[in-house]
Amino acid sequence: MDSKDKIIINGSKFSFRPGETILQVAERNGIEVPTLCYIKGSMPTGACRMCMVEVKGARNLLPSCATPAVQNMVVETESERVIKSRWINIELLISSGHHNCLTCEANGDCRLQELAYRYQVETIRFPESPAIYPIETSNALIIRDFSRCILCGRCIQACNEVQVNNAISYGYRGTASKIVAVGDLPLDESDCVFCGECVQACPVGALIEKPSRFKGRPWEVKKVQTTCPYCGVGCQIDLHVKDNEVIRVTGTEDATPNLASTCIKGRFGYDFINHSERLTSPLIKENGKFKEVPWDEALSFVADRLGDIKSKHGPDSIGVFCSAKITNEENYLAQKFARAAIGTNNVDHCARL
Amino acid sequence: MTNPISDIEESDTILVTGSNTTEGHPVISSYIKRAVEFGEAKLIVIDPRKIPLTRFATLWLRQNLGTDVAWVNGMMHVIIKENLYDKTYVETRTEGFEELKETVQRYTPEYVSKITGIPPDDLVKAARMYAEADSASIFYCMGITQHTTGTDNVKSLANLAMLCGNIGIPGGGVNPLRGQNNVQGACDLGGLPNVFTGYQPVGDPAVRERMAGAWGVSSLPESTGLTLTEMVNKAGGSIKALYIIGENPLVSDPDLNHAERAFANLDFLVVQDIFLTETARIADVVLPSTSYAEKSGTFTNTERKVQMVRKAINPPGQAREDWEILCDLSSRMGYPMEYRDCKMIMEEIASVTPSYGGINYTRLEKEGLHWPCPTVEHPGTPRLHVDKIVRGLGMFHAIEYHPPSEIPDKEYPLYLTTGRVLYHFHTGTMTMQSDGLNDLAPECFVEISLQDAQDYNVDDGDLLKVSSRRGEIRAKARISDQAVRGTIFIPFHFAKAAANKLTNAALDPIAKIPEYKVCAIRIEKLWVQGEDR
Structure with a gap:
């Protein structure tokens, strides 16, 4: 960048565009400033105070996510004062609720845990605050554990600024603060549409996909990026796989077109994959009942019957429905099969239905 | 879609019609909602139901069912009368304007109101809001297409977009939202009765000859085949056998009682699917195939972007990938199809399909590609009709309103x-x-x-x-x-x-x-x- 506007971070000079925050300049130049509540693309809230940095001449530490870069500003992102502030901040967050990692689903994928490790916060000087709100488990998809919530507000931004579903916000005041749906109703009685954007945004274990609970630790799963099988948007999703089972689905970070968003079907509609009623063997109907047969027998039978019908009634007596659900490669072969192997243009799919 | 999804946030006015976007295409609806809530965009929703998106709309127009041609003509009437159309664009990029002008002359807001139920003032407001925007986009779905006048409806929306110079610009376009993950790809790859891959017509002898050469057959059938609905109607008549892959017409077809009787008349029905669906239950043979999580390949999304599908797990029992089943069956029927993997199939697709010519797995591994992408050097085409409409001049179609095939009466009110x-x-x-x-x-x-x-x-x-x-x-x-x-x-x-x-x-x-x-x-x-x- 050839802008004349310069800022000094940790002793190095960087250019910036007017309006850019300290955090954005730092990230662009590979300087990692720890954040908790910050969501790229949303309005910074400055709620968590984790990204505080020291700015020469400023009386207090400043939140880098919400402070615009200014000409000749001198910033330290890991000064002693900054580190001390983060240390206390992490201690307070941990004491704010029930942050026990033993069976927490976020273990291994928890921002608070990462930060405690990074800043070596081993002992907590403050007593654990008692949980004042019970865990909400009334719906089948999202567990809300308020005792693990650090009130960073990422879920609210995910809901209101990314998905724009406007289903949750802060409720109550002071130590009674809570993330609430309308009227503090359970999610399944509220405006929530269960897209799960909030779950993916939650940096700790306060919001959890219920169907994935106790199915596997983050380090035990293989993540495979693929394309969602539902509507035509083509969202990029990560399948979390353990022991040949898809146990969780998340939106792929930074991939277009969805930029990590999904809808309820993409995120939670995966039970069909490992369902017990999946077809596992070719079937031939005999006397009105299906009988399991080997592939060889099934395919020879189909080839013979189609061959008979073709020779008796001509190729145009046969039709092939390809599918909007199978791949491009498979659709290509299906129409090639109809046209070159059978000899008919009777090939179509449910584009109109 | 003529334009990429990312263009939504560049639109000044967004017109959504016949799409319940928040339920049918939720992630695209978020783009629209963000453009309205956090950007400057105005939203017009034209839908017979007060769908959730209307909460974000500047204007909601409620048309009677099946009267879309009338309101589009009405909007164009206002835009032409008030001189709000893009004259340079119309003169240099289109043809057929005079015929259009003559036809829409009769569609005054008052006349349109009688047909559609839309108050004349609202129609005028919507017309101005669409025409006065620097860039205006149109999004539609099956609420526009699933009509006896579906083709007319789509052409009318294209008329409106061209009239205001909104084709080929960022934040503009006519954008159908495709309802299934790979309905775009199924059409692109020749899963239609009248075209080979890339919409190359089966009726064109040169195309047929080229495809026959590529596929190693002496000739290919030249007459257009039957559509799905026509095949169902003729089941048991001229259609004796159906081979159905991954579809469940016994729930999705119209007039199901009729469809069920038709299917029962078939001599032979094969269903290839992952579950014993309503349709599979009445089949003679059922072949177990794989879900998307168990296969590799590509899907093409609603913005014409070809993206990778990656195998994550092994299929259950003896289930096999659809392409393997087809190859095996075809070989048994005397037409051998042999491929090592899907990558090899994509190489063949690229070699016979101009619009997919530059698409290969090495490129797709990094990022999806929007067709047309004719060569491996070509970056893909996120936005269609830039500088020039693909066919040369954009064709206006002068279209009259026709009512739906069935309207309420005393018996069915x-x-x-x-x-x-x-x-x-x-x-x-x-x-x-x-x-x-x-x-x-x-x-x-x-x-x-x-x-x-x-x-x-x-x-x-x-x-x-x-x-x-x-x-x-x-x-x-x-x-x-x-x-x-x-x-x-x-x-x-x-x-x-x-x-x-x-x-x-x-x-x-x-x-x-x-x-x-x-x-x-x-x-x-x-x-x-x-x-x-």
Whole structure:
């Protein structure tokens, strides 16, 4: 960048565009400033105070996510004062609720845990605050554990600024603060549409996909990026796989077109994959009942019957429905099969239905 | 879509019609909502239901079912009369303007109001809001296409966009939202009765010769084949056998009672699927295939972007990938098809399909590609018709309004329209296996306005019998402020109360798409909520 506007971070000079925050300049130049509540693309809230940095001449530490870069500003992102502030901040967050990692689903994928490790916060000087709100488990998809919530507000931004579903916000005041749906109703009685954007945004274990609970630790799963099988948007999703089972689905970070968003079907509609009623063997109907047969027998039978019908009634007596659900490669072969192997243009799919 | 999804946030005015976007395409709806809430965009929703997106709309116009050509002509009437159209664009980039002008002359806001029920002032406001924007985009879905006038509806929207110079610019375009993950790809790859891959017509001898050469056959059939709905209609007649892959027409077809009888008349039915669907149950042979998680390949999304599908797990039991099954069967029928993997199939696709010519897995591994992408050096085409309309000059079609095939009368006094809910997908083969989704949408319902409910003495949750000339179903009433008096909505996902027993199989003469969005019905109350039955 050839802008004349310069800022000094940790002793190095960087250019910036007017309006850019300290955090954005730092990230662009590979300087990692720890954040908790910050969501790229949303309005910074400055709620968590984790990204505080020291700015020469400023009386207090400043939140880098919400402070615009200014000409000749001198910033330290890991000064002693900054580190001390983060240390206390992490201690307070941990004491704010029930942050026990033993069976927490976020273990291994928890921002608070990462930060405690990074800043070596081993002992907590403050007593654990008692949980004042019970865990909400009334719906089948999202567990809300308020005792693990650090009130960073990422879920609210995910809901209101990314998905724009406007289903949750802060409720109550002071130590009674809570993330609430309308009227503090359970999610399944509220405006929530269960897209799960909030779950993916939650940096700790306060919001959890219920169907994935106790199915596997983050380090035990293989993540495979693929394309969602539902509507035509083509969202990029990560399948979390353990022991040949898809146990969780998340939106792929930074991939277009969805930029990590999904809808309820993409995120939670995966039970069909490992369902017990999946077809596992070719079937031939005999006397009105299906009988399991080997592939060889099934395919020879189909080839013979189609061959008979073709020779008796001509190729145009046969039709092939390809599918909007199978791949491009498979659709290509299906129409090639109809046209070159059978000899008919009777090939179509449910584009109109 | 003529434009990429990312263009949405560049539109000054967004017109959404015939798309319940928040339920059918939720992630695209977020783009639209963000453009309105956090950007400067204005949103016009034109839909017979007060869909959730109307909460974000500057204007909601409620048209009577099946009257889309009329309101589009009405908007163009206002735009031409008030000189709001893009004269340079019309002169340099289009043809047929005079005919269009003459036709829309009759469509005054007052005349249009009589047909559509849209107040004249609202129509004028919408016309101005669309025409005065620097860039305006149109998004539509099956609410526009599933009509006997579906083709006319789409052409009318294209007229409107061209009239205001909105084709080929960022934030503009005519953007159909495709309803299935790979419906775009199935069309692109020749899964249609009239074209090979990349929309190369089967009727063109040069194309046929080239394809025959590539496929190693002496000739290929030259007459256009039958569409899906035509094949179903002729089942048991001229059609003796059907081979169905990954589709469930016994829930998704219109006039299901008729479709069921037709299927029963087939000599031979093969279904290749992942579950024993309603259609698979009546098949002679069922072949177990793989879900998307168990296969590799590509899907093409609604913005023409080809993206990778990656195998994550092994298939259950003896299930096999669809392409392997097809190769095996084809070889047994005397036409050998042999491929090492999907990558090799894509190489063949690229070699016979100009618009996919530059697409290969090495490139796709990094990032999806928008077709047309003719060569490996070509970056792909996120936005169509930039600088020049693909066919040369954009063609205006002067189109008159025609009413739907069936409208309410004394016997069947209410309109029915069908569609999706957020929580389920198409015939439910996939979504209905998830308890969490079933909890949120356990069964079919009949969405009815408060006024209609009062007229028929219906309470929320009462069991209704809904009948049309073709069949009847039973489902509970849901009184909703999304419904407008005189029009009932029923989702089509649920086989137990299949809305498609009621729908009309009348087809658009060109696209052969059934008129799912309009038919006439009557309702009767069977049981009161809470009573034993």
